[in-house]
Amino acid sequence: MRHLTLMRHAKAKQPHGDMTDHQRPLRKRGERQAAAMAHVLQRWQALDGKIFVSTAKRTRETFDGISSQLLTHHLASHVLFDDALYTFDSEALLTWLKALPDKAERVLVIGHNPALIELARWLNDEAPHSLPTGSALHFTLPDTPWKAVEKGCAVLAGGLIPETASYSLFQRLAPNPPDPQHDTVSRIRDLLEHQSRMIGALKPGVMAGIDSEFLHQYRVNLRRSRAVGESVLAITKVPGLKKMLKRLKQRAQATSDLRDLDVFLEDLGKTQPPLSASTREGLRQWLQCCQRVPHHTLCQQLSTPEYAEELQGWQSFIASDGVEKALSKLSPKRIQAVLDERIARHNEDLAALSVDSPDANLHELRKGVKRIRYLADLYPEPPEPFLSELKRRQSLLGDYQDLCARQAWLDAFSSGADNTPEQRIECSQWHAALETQKQKLRKKVLALGPLVSHR
Incomplete structure (x- = not known):
């Protein structure tokens, strides 16, 4: 089986003055995007094989941003900057792909749209119709010569945008918090509605599992929603609220072990526990293994139609007349x-x-x-x-x-x-x-x- 990862360069500045398109550098946001995607590519093992990068400044700087996050990998020693990848033509990119040596089993390409997304769609028509800056798609292909690559032969194994890999980048797109309201009804309802929107918006980052802050914030919003609901219920009766809160509690409990494991792993990386290097590494790997099953189970739950219906039901409940009537008594x-x-x-x-x-x-x-x-x-x-x-x-x-x-x-x-x-x-x-x-x-x-x- 062969692996092909297609990554678009991170966000770049627009040309100005005498600057050519080839000379466009990354924006600060682009630098953050590249850094965020480093661990995505590492998890996909996309950096373990051949790395091919367009010679444009923005693609070079994208690679530099990735490499800077993984200094121990010495990525600069096995990257090739290729003028042929400075192309926007998918046919030219396909010709380049078919000329790859057969010994290249894993290939990462950092290049440009529309060539990348058109090639991705040619390889598999289930690929997304867009590839935002800094995003990457991971394909698996049959173990045949590269020159034998055919339309529709690839399987889309994964795809992520930087905002799904980094909570700090996600915050730019996150739902805006509610404006403070003086009356209790509006303030509490707005708070619950905001938290329900956040729960939905955080889901892709939770499922990606790259930045643990997504899981933490997902858990926080679930628990805060439940806590606010319980506080309301302690003061006044709200028909149906107790049942809704039970489901929120169950969703939060499903993240409990993952949260504890994330905290332990983070602390293990920051401190020097009284363990030998081999024991410490063994513990780290064991904890990571412990994460896989509950994270997989959580992703399965979040992908079900029942989960989507449940979240929509909570949002509708918050907006109901019964809740407004109950809140008016607070x-x-x-x-x-x-x-x-x-x-x-x-x-x-x-x-x-x-x-x-x-x-x-x-x-x-x-x-x-x-x-x-x-x-x-x-x-x-x-x-x-x-x-x-x-x-x-x-x-x-x-x-x-x-x-x-x-x-x-x-x-x-x-x-x-x-x-x-x-x-x-x-x-x-x-x-x-x-x-x-x-x-x-x-x-x-x-x-x-x-x-x-x-x-």
């Missing part, structure tokens, strides 16, 4: 009454904690803080000192939970049959070090005073 006085109850419960749970309390008690305390935080957000302008204190407690308890999750994954790795006694000892020592960190955080939690209402 007076500041009623919100404050429920908020006071939650603060009192939090203070009771905090006072009941001790150095011997199980981890689960601290996890429940964290959930209570989040419920208070989202309920406080129903106010038009909650006092900043009160919100800051809630965020501080939420962060402290969140860090504690992350350490617990890290210990659980470390124990699961350590118990693997392939690990040596030396590796198990290393893991046990790190587990103990994490426990020390937990105890420091636990002392900080126990030292917290009662949470005071913002009134």
Whole structure:
């Protein structure tokens, strides 16, 4: 089987003055696009074979942007800049493709439209009709000579745009947040509608699995939607809302392990845990393997018609007259009454904690803080000192939970049959070090005073 990846150069400046088309450099946005696509190409193994790049400045700089993200790969040593790829004619590009040496099993081409997209459509008519700047398409072809390539012979194995590979780039296209509204009904409805739009817009990035921030933000918007809904439900009855919130909870729970794995892997790359290089690499690979199954399952769920219907149903529910009627009952006085109850419960749970309390008690305390935080957000302008204190407690308890999750994954790795006694000892020592960190955080939690209402 052969692999062919077609990538269009990243966003370039328009020519001005005496500048020719061939001399057009990348814009700053183009530089960010190229950097974002580096890990896409790495995942597709598109950089493991032959790399052919047009001699135009914008394609050269696109390659440079990719190479700069993967310095250890030494990509500059096996790239060929070819004048023949500075073409906009798909027939010329096809002729070039058919002249490739048969020993080239993996080929990456960084070139220009419309030649690239027309060739892609010739290879497989299911390819998209457009190829935005910085985007790439991955095809598999039969293991026959390149000169034997025929129309429709390729299988489209993947395709991504930079905005799907990078959350920071996606933000330029993300739905705009709602404008602050003074009346409670408009403000809460706009908030829920914005979050539902974000859930839908984040889906491609979640499925791509390149930038973990997509999954994090997807999870955040699901949980915030549920939290706001639960806060409303705690104050007034809304027919049908409880059922809707149950589905949101299930969707968020499907991302729980993936989120913990992402955090652990990110921390593993930033810190120096007390592990040998071989154990650390083994743990990293094991964690990545643990990601694959739940991510595949999540992608399958997000691709079903039922999921699309469910999301549309939530959006329609938010816009319904029943929700508007229920929201109209959310007076500041009623919100404050429920908020006071939650603060009192939090203070009771905090006072009941001790150095011997199980981890689960601290996890429940964290959930209570989040419920208070989202309920406080129903106010038009909650006092900043009160919100800051809630965020501080939420962060402290969140860090504690992350350490617990890290210990659980470390124990699961350590118990693997392939690990040596030396590796198990290393893991046990790190587990103990994490426990020390937990105890420091636990002392900080126990030292917290009662949470005071913002009134």
